[in-house]
Amino acid sequence: MDKSPRLWTGFAFPGTAWLLALFAVPFYAVACVAFGSIDPIFRDAVPRWNPLTWDFSESKIIFSSLINGPLQGVAIRTIIYVVCAMLLSFLIGFPVAYFLARHAGKRKLMYLVLIILPFWVNYLMRMLAWVNLLSPSGLFSRFMNILGVHYNWLDGSPITVTLGLVYGYIPFLILPLYATLERLDWRLIDAARDLGANSRQAFRLVTVPMSKPGLFAAGVLIALPMSGDYYTNDLLSRSPSTEMLGNQIDFFLNASTQPQRGALLVLALSIFLLIFMSFYLRSTRQHARETTR
Amino acid sequence: MTMRRRDFLRNLVITTGGITVGGSLLAACGGASSNTTVDGLAIGTPEKPIKLPVTTDAIADGLASETGTLEILNWADYHNPESIAIFEKQFGVKVTTSIYDDEAAAIAKLRNGTFKPDLIFGMSATGLAKLIAADILQPLNKSYIPNFSNVITGLRNPYYDLDSQYTVPYMIYGNGVGYRTDRFDKNAFTDENGYDVFWDPQFKGKVGVLDSPRDTLAMAMFRAGKFDANTSDAAVIKQAGDDLIAMREATNPKVDILAYTEIPAGNRDVNFTWSGDLFTALQYLPENVSPEVLGFWYPPKTITTNDFFCITKTAKAPVLAHQLINFLSDTDNALLNRTYVGYQPALETITVDLLISSGTIPESLIDALVTPERYDAALSQVTLDPAVDALWLDQWTAFTAG
Numbered sequence: 001m002d003k004s005p006r007l008w009t010g011f012a013f014p015g016t017a018w019l020l021a022l023f024a025v026p027f028y029a030v031a032c033v034a035f036g037s038i039d040p041i042f043r044d045a046v047p048r049w050n051p052l053t054w055d056f057s058e059s060k061i062i063f064s065s066l067i068n069g070p071l072q073g074v075a076i077r078t079i080i081y082v083v084c085a086m087l088l089s090f091l092i093g094f095p096v097a098y099f100l101a102r103h104a105g106k107r108k109l110m111y112l113v114l115i116i117l118p119f120w121v122n123y124l125m126r127m128l129a130w131v132n133l134l135s136p137s138g139l140f141s142r143f144m145n146i147l148g149v150h151y152n153w154l155d156g157s158p159i160t161v162t163l164g165l166v167y168g169y170i171p172f173l174i175l176p177l178y179a180t181l182e183r184l185d186w187r188l189i190d191a192a193r194d195l196g197a198n199s200r201q202a203f204r205l206v207t208v209p210m211s212k213p214g215l216f217a218a219g220v221l222i223a224l225p226m227s228g229d230y231y232t233n234d235l236l237s238r239s240p241s242t243e244m245l246g247n248q249i250d251f252f253l254n255a256s257t258q259p260q261r262g263a264l265l266v267l268a269l270s271i272f273l274l275i276f277m278s279f280y281l282r283s284t285r286q287h288a289r290e291t292t293r
Numbered sequence: 294m295t296m297r298r299r300d301f302l303r304n305l306v307i308t309t310g311g312i313t314v315g316g317s318l319l320a321a322c323g324g325a326s327s328n329t330t331v332d333g334l335a336i337g338t339p340e341k342p343i344k345l346p347v348t349t350d351a352i353a354d355g356l357a358s359e360t361g362t363l364e365i366l367n368w369a370d371y372h373n374p375e376s377i378a379i380f381e382k383q384f385g386v387k388v389t390t391s392i393y394d395d396e397a398a399a400i401a402k403l404r405n406g407t408f409k410p411d412l413i414f415g416m417s418a419t420g421l422a423k424l425i426a427a428d429i430l431q432p433l434n435k436s437y438i439p440n441f442s443n444v445i446t447g448l449r450n451p452y453y454d455l456d457s458q459y460t461v462p463y464m465i466y467g468n469g470v471g472y473r474t475d476r477f478d479k480n481a482f483t484d485e486n487g488y489d490v491f492w493d494p495q496f497k498g499k500v501g502v503l504d505s506p507r508d509t510l511a512m513a514m515f516r517a518g519k520f521d522a523n524t525s526d527a528a529v530i531k532q533a534g535d536d537l538i539a540m541r542e543a544t545n546p547k548v549d550i551l552a553y554t555e556i557p558a559g560n561r562d563v564n565f566t567w568s569g570d571l572f573t574a575l576q577y578l579p580e581n582v583s584p585e586v587l588g589f590w591y592p593p594k595t596i597t598t599n600d601f602f603c604i605t606k607t608a609k610a611p612v613l614a615h616q617l618i619n620f621l622s623d624t625d626n627a628l629l630n631r632t633y634v635g636y637q638p639a640l641e642t643i644t645v646d647l648l649i650s651s652g653t654i655p656e657s658l659i660d661a662l663v664t665p666e667r668y669d670a671a672l673s674q675v676t677l678d679p680a681v682d683a684l685w686l687d688q689w690t691a692f693t694a695g
Contacts, residue, residue: 074694155498238549240693
């Protein structure tokens with residue numbers, strides 16, 4: 001009888017090992033680089049594996065730069081771009097997921113495949129295709145010219161970068177949202193309608209609250225990669241006026257003599273996202289409690 | 294994804310900005326350039342050339358070529374496969390290539406034995422200092438490299454390797470301004486204010502600069518009449534950073550290393566870039582567009598750099614390695630190699646007239662060539678003290694982070 005709890009605990013081993021190997025250890029390595037030093041001859045990062053020897057001097061520089069220095073602008077811009085891209089993704093993605101879950105009928109599978117199909121192509125290739133389409137002589141730009149919209153999409157435009165983020169990550173929003181909406185008990189909507197709610201009220205008071213876990217999960221799923229994204233800006237803008245934190249991380253880690261600054265920015269971003277993540281966990285736990293009551 | 298040559302160049306100038314060469318922040322604030330040797334890392338500067346230590350003998354004269362395989366380590370697309378095929382046929386050997394995409398990472402892999410090539414292409418002076426510190430190279434025996442006499446005179450005894458004990462120059466390039474001759478008046482570039490176009494709002498959205506802190510900050514310094522490309526003067530570095538921010542506000546330039554595709558595609562009118570990019574740009578011109586649309590302004594005082602070949606101490610085919618260096622230092626072979634690589638071989642025998650008459654470059658790009666005179670007048674980038682390096686990087690961050 002005593003063995004039973006141990007047995008059940010043992011089932012957590014693969015997951016725990018997975019987390020340790022692919023999250024905790026790499027994250028610790030990043031911290032060791034961030035609080036480590038630089039080889040004086042070869043200028044490589046020298047991680048300090050013993051936390052007691054960690055050097056925090058560089059972290060003070062980076063964090064003050066983020067709060068009130070050269071990196072402040074890029075941090076604020078990243079937040080703005082991610083928030084705008086998320087809002088836009090919800091505006092586009094929610095109706096699509098709702099349609100799939102509620103109205104697609106027999107063609108549901110076909111629509112799902114059609115949504116996913118473009119994303120079988122590598123992200124880089126898709127973005128490069130957009131560079132072609134958005135260039136002044138590209139098909140999209142020429143079409144927009146016919147409509148009277150004369151805009152240089154690739155001229156370091158925040159709009160293009162934000163739209164690029166939406167395009168790149170929206171399937172990661174639609175799919176979990178669809179999974180949540182599909183499991184909704186639609187009889188509750190019908191009940192709301194029977195009790196006098198119009199369709200808008202039923203949507204606002206029943207559908208949206210019941211979709212909360214999916215909305216949060218989808219939000220977290222796209223917010224995390226968007227916040228560290230650097231390729232979208234690299235491919236669609238390449239202008240300093242649209243740089244995101246991911247670009248600075250890429251620069252410090254891959255092209256500078258101060259890789260520990262890149263590691264510190266990774267940590268800073270992780271801490272920021274952790275706040276977002278804990279909010280998500282708290283909400284889902286609260287929602288689970290409410291539904292089991 | 295494999296890093297191409299120009300990614301290397303971007304990283305190179307950053308790396309050259311980062312090795313400990315002694316001095317202190319106090320010295321840094323004094324305004325003098327850093328140089329020389331500290332902590333086992335031997336670094337020459339034009340003012341203080343260096344004779345590198347030798348810990349082993351070069352191979353003896355008159356040895357027969359090895360048979361079998363010659364292994365080379367090179368950047369992606371940085372030699373012409375056709376040239377290598379000719380060498381293989383001529384010497385009856387097979388040449389295998391390993392690719393590296395980051396100089397520091399390649400040196401780390403050479404140190405730990407992951408890479409075991411006979412011959413390395415395209416290392417920089419900074420890389421050389423590290424390779425010597427790690428005792429990875431063997432001295433050359435130039436009796437196997439008679440074509441060494443073709444090398445640009447000023448590079449036969451370079452400051453980073455006096456007597457060329459370990460290295461033979463490969464490619465050479467200078468910093469300047471690439472532009473479209475069909476959209477841009479060449480007369481805009483005068484010796485005094487050629488860089489002003491990057492601050493001129495009428496060119497907003499049509500300009501680009503190098504994604505390379507040392508190069509682009511130095512360009513802002515040159516524009517302001519400060520010609521120390523390795524300055525440790527905090528005020529000068531700060532002013533250059535402020536000027537770049539002003540440039541960002543005025544013209545919103547693209548910051549990348551894509552001039553070689555963007556200028557020929559017509560997406561940019563003018564770009565601060567490396568001279569070699571304009572030669573590569575020829576391959577990216579759309580059909581029916583004349584090569585004469587590509588132009589280059591080579592500033593009278595600018596940075597000029599080269600890379601080189603070197604042979605590892607553990608080379609299994611050192612004679613063949615010498616022979617391939619000699620092969621690619623032959624004028625005709627170097628010309629053939631250049632048709633693929635794009636960059637300019639560091640050979641005196643490859644003259645402007647030869648390149649024009651061979652039809653490989655248009656007359657509009659004569660100014661992109663590094664002549665021996667230009668090399669002699671060139672400014673060099675040397676390694677900075679870490680504290681000074683941090684000053685440069687801080688200004689770059691202020692510019693790129695917006």
